[in-house]
Amino acid sequence: MGSSIAKGMKENQKEMQKEMQKKQLDMMLKQRQTQMAMQFASGKEFFHWYASFYALIFPFCIMGALKKKSPLPIIPLVPLGFVCGYQYDMYYGDKLQRIREEAERLIDREPQLFYFPKNAHIVSQEEYEEILGINKNNK
Template identity: 85%
Template sequence: MGQTIANSMKENQKEMQKEMQKKQLEMLLKQRQTQLAIQFASGKEFFHWFASFYTIIFPLCIIGALKKKNPLPLIPLVPLGFVCGYQYDMYYGNKMERIKKEAERLIDQEPQLFYFPKNAHIVSQEEYQEILGININKK
C-alpha cells in the first residue's frame, strides 16, 4: 500500500510539473506575442509619420528643382524613397514572411552561425547541438 501511494505521488508530481511547464510556456509565448505586436504597431505608426513627411517633402523638392533649374534638390528623394518603400514592405507587404523563411533556412542549414564563442563558458558547441537536437553531420 505504501508503494502505491508513493507511485501515485510521483505520478501526480510529474503531472503537476508538466502542467506548470505548459503554463510557463504559454505565458512566455503570450509575452513574446505581446512584445512583437507592440514592436509591429510601433513600426506601423513610424511608417505613417515617415510617409507623411515624404509626402510633404516630395513636392517641395520638385518645386525647388524647377525653380532653381537644378536637379540637386531631387537627390534626397532617392534614399527617402527607399526607406519609405522598405517600411511599407515590412508593415504592409510580405517582408516579415520572407524574413521568417530566411531565419528558418539559417537555423536549418547554417546552425553554426549561432554557436557561442569558444571562451564564452556558457555552453559548449556539443551541448548546444544536443540541446537543440542538431545533427552534427547534417549539411
C-alpha cells in the same frame, strides 16, 4: 500500502510539473506574441509618420528643382524613397514573411552561424548541438 501512496504522490507530482511547464510555456508564448505585436504596431505608426513627412517634402523638392533649374533639391528624395519603400514592404507587404523564411533556412542549413564563441562558458558546443538537435553529419 505506504509504497502505493508514495508512488501515487510521485505520479501526481510529475503531472503537476508537466502542467506547470505547459502553463509557463503558454505564458511565455503569449508574452512573446504581445511584444511582437507592440513592435509591429510601433513600426506601422512610425511608417505613417515617415510617409507623411516624405509626402510633405516631395512637392517642395520638386518645386525647388524647378525654381533653381537644378536637380540638386531632388537628390534627397531618392534615399528617403528607398527607406519609405522598405518600411511599406515590411509593414504592408510580405517582407516579414521573407525574413522569417530566410531565418528558417539559416537555422536549418547554416547552424554554425549561431554557435557561441569557444570561451563563452555558457554551454559547450556539444551541449548546444544536443539541445538544438543538430546532427554533426549535416554540417
